[in-house]
Amino acid sequence: MTRTQTDLLVLGSGIAGLTFAIKAAGLFPDRQILVLTKTTEGESNTRYAQGGVAAVWDLQKDNFDKHIADTLDAGAGLCKKDIVRILVEEGPERVREMIGWGAHFDKEKDSNAYDLAREGGHSEHRILHFKDLTGWEMQRTLMEEADKYSNIKILEYCFALDLITQHHLGHMIIRVTPGIECYGCYALNKQNGEIEIILARATILCTGGAGQVYKSTTNPVIATGDGIAMAYRAKSRVENMEFMQFHPTSLYNPAGENPSFLVSEAVRGFGGILKTAEGAEFMQHYDPRLSLAPRDIVARAIDSEMKKRGTDCMYLDCRHLDQEAFLAHFPTIDEKCKSIGIDPMKDMIPIVPACHYTCGGVMVDEHGRTSIQRLYAAGECSSTGVHGANRLASNSLLEGLVFAHRVAHDLVGKLDAWGFQEGVPDWNAEGTTDPQEMVLITQGLKELREIMSYYVGIVRSNVRSKRALDRLFLLYQETEELYKTTTISPQLMELRNLITVAYLITRSASHRRESRGLHYTTDYPDQRPFVEHSVL
Numbered sequence: 001m002t003r004t005q006t007d008l009l010v011l012g013s014g015i016a017g018l019t020f021a022i023k024a025a026g027l028f029p030d031r032q033i034l035v036l037t038k039t040t041e042g043e044s045n046t047r048y049a050q051g052g053v054a055a056v057w058d059l060q061k062d063n064f065d066k067h068i069a070d071t072l073d074a075g076a077g078l079c080k081k082d083i084v085r086i087l088v089e090e091g092p093e094r095v096r097e098m099i100g101w102g103a104h105f106d107k108e109k110d111s112n113a114y115d116l117a118r119e120g121g122h123s124e125h126r127i128l129h130f131k132d133l134t135g136w137e138m139q140r141t142l143m144e145e146a147d148k149y150s151n152i153k154i155l156e157y158c159f160a161l162d163l164i165t166q167h168h169l170g171h172m173i174i175r176v177t178p179g180i181e182c183y184g185c186y187a188l189n190k191q192n193g194e195i196e197i198i199l200a201r202a203t204i205l206c207t208g209g210a211g212q213v214y215k216s217t218t219n220p221v222i223a224t225g226d227g228i229a230m231a232y233r234a235k236s237r238v239e240n241m242e243f244m245q246f247h248p249t250s251l252y253n254p255a256g257e258n259p260s261f262l263v264s265e266a267v268r269g270f271g272g273i274l275k276t277a278e279g280a281e282f283m284q285h286y287d288p289r290l291s292l293a294p295r296d297i298v299a300r301a302i303d304s305e306m307k308k309r310g311t312d313c314m315y316l317d318c319r320h321l322d323q324e325a326f327l328a329h330f331p332t333i334d335e336k337c338k339s340i341g342i343d344p345m346k347d348m349i350p351i352v353p354a355c356h357y358t359c360g361g362v363m364v365d366e367h368g369r370t371s372i373q374r375l376y377a378a379g380e381c382s383s384t385g386v387h388g389a390n391r392l393a394s395n396s397l398l399e400g401l402v403f404a405h406r407v408a409h410d411l412v413g414k415l416d417a418w419g420f421q422e423g424v425p426d427w428n429a430e431g432t433t434d435p436q437e438m439v440l441i442t443q444g445l446k447e448l449r450e451i452m453s454y455y456v457g458i459v460r461s462n463v464r465s466k467r468a469l470d471r472l473f474l475l476y477q478e479t480e481e482l483y484k485t486t487t488i489s490p491q492l493m494e495l496r497n498l499i500t501v502a503y504l505i506t507r508s509a510s511h512r513r514e515s516r517g518l519h520y521t522t523d524y525p526d527q528r529p530f531v532e533h534s535v536l
């Protein structure tokens with residue numbers, strides 16, 4: 001079995017992974033940084049981001065306190081205030097760095113000032129964007145910047161399977177065992193089918209979210225919660241997993257597609273209005289901020305209207321907007337709508353909520369340290385405390401930039417003390433054979449996504465959570481049986497990981513006896529007066 005040693009092992013090449021790699025390459029020019037990514041370097045949630053990156057920019061109108069207040073308000077009492085302050089105050093500097101690395105953001109017509117957009121829950125215009133392709137612009141910039149460092153190596157099609165800890169050296173570990181350490185990971189090289197051991201002084205999880213746990217999601221197929229599941233198996237602390245964010249407006253495509261195409265919140269910020277099929281506005285029944293209320297409120301309103309009317313979608317009306325300006329801001333959305341026969345200037349856009357963002361994740365402190373030593377997490381797989389019970393639009397790219405930077409700086413002075421662990425055994429594939437029927441895995445995945453969508457979606461209840469847990473347990477047992485007897489494949493590992501994530505979401509949801517932010521349950525429709533994080 002191949003054994004590789006690298007000073008720093010980064011799992012994931014989205015905004016968090018590449019920002020960390022670039023920062024670390026600069027801070028530690030004599031250290032090797034290895035970035036694993038399970039498909040191509042450019043494939044990530046990051047590349048699909050549309051609306052933009054939030055940062056206090058126009059100091060005549062905006063200030064840190066306003067951005068902090070908006071973030072706390074969206075987070076429904078569960079954000080960690082000191083961490084939100086770090087995000088907001090350090091954010092603009094990180095965005096300026098991105099601009100220095102070559103990222104383009106749209107400017108106002110005939111002006112050098114950035115064209116700042118507004119999205120749901122923001123009291124000011126503060127979203128820097130590049131048309132409706134901000135994510136790709138940031139991903140491109142980061143890939144080009146990372147390319148400049150000879151001490152960064154990117155390994156594509158390399159799938160991290162499990163984190164290595166004392167457990168692999170034969171020690172008994174439980175979640176409260178003190179001093180658990182991470183020594184790297186086992187990884188499946190998808191190019192040659194071999195499992196490798198990668199040893200590192202420190203490992204940084206940047207594996208993104210888990211939207212694929214639901215039937216309908218804006219997340220690309222790579223978003224299977226691998227990092228969260230690996231960390232949980234390694235006995236790290238995971239928190240607030242019940243807060244899965246549903247974006248109110250994914251494009252309703254009767255043909256069905258995975259991922260669902262996002263119609264950016266920036267379209268509502270630009271003047272798009274949510275309506276019924278008959279063309280009537282309905283958001284006035286739910287929130288005075290109308291179509292620009294925070295996402296949890298808008299998604300629930302749409303869900304409720306759809307259920308009341310028995311319809312498959314609601315609508316976003318853009319027909320009154322300036323055509324030229326709409327096209328300049330949203331060329332990709334316009335093109336996609338037209339590809340399914342909808343002209344946003346003539347037809348209302350059919351929309352439906354879809355799972356979009358994992359607010360909880362691997363619990364970290366303000367430096368990205370997890371509860372396991374030598375293991376850090378940044379980006380969507382982590383839970384910094386910034387998002388609380390509901391993430392504010394466009395705070396995620398910012399979080400990736402700010403906290404990946406902090407992780408890199410936290411490592412200064414630590415690496416020499418963290419040697420390469422000896423005695424790590426080869427991956428144990430005893431008793432496994434090639435799968436006879438891949439359909440067992442694909443069917444398992446379908447069932448899982450159905451269970452989560454029907455029972456642990458936008459509206460929850462005790463009965464639904466119980467049903468979900470019972471069904472998940474059966475699926476878990478069947479999949480573990482497959483895992484013990486079948487040659488490892490990415491599909492099987494993703495199914496296992498998604499089952500773990502589904503369990504974490506459902507268990508946290510069934511423990512929360514209140515409705516808060518993204519977690520709404522008919523059994524406890526009100527918010528409790530005290531605040532509690534769901535730590536597992």
Ligand code: FAD
Nearest residue numbers: 012013014015016045046049051052160208379380396397
């Ligand atoms: P990702 O960008 O998802 O990267 C994860 C990386 O981990 C990938 O490279 C993946 O291949 C790798 N990986 C995963 N598992 C493994 C494994 N087992 N082994 C090896 N590699 C692995 N946020 C905003 O702030 N503004 C927006 O406008 C915005 N728009 C969005 C639009 C869409 C359609 C979506 C889906 C999300 C949007 N978001 C937005 C959210 C934001 O894009 C993500 O939260 C953020 O990009 C996550 O970055 P990340 O680096 O944590 O993870």
Ligand code: SIN
Nearest residue numbers: 050051264265393394
């Ligand atoms: C969007 O463009 O609506 C997505 C923004 C986000 O998820 O922050």
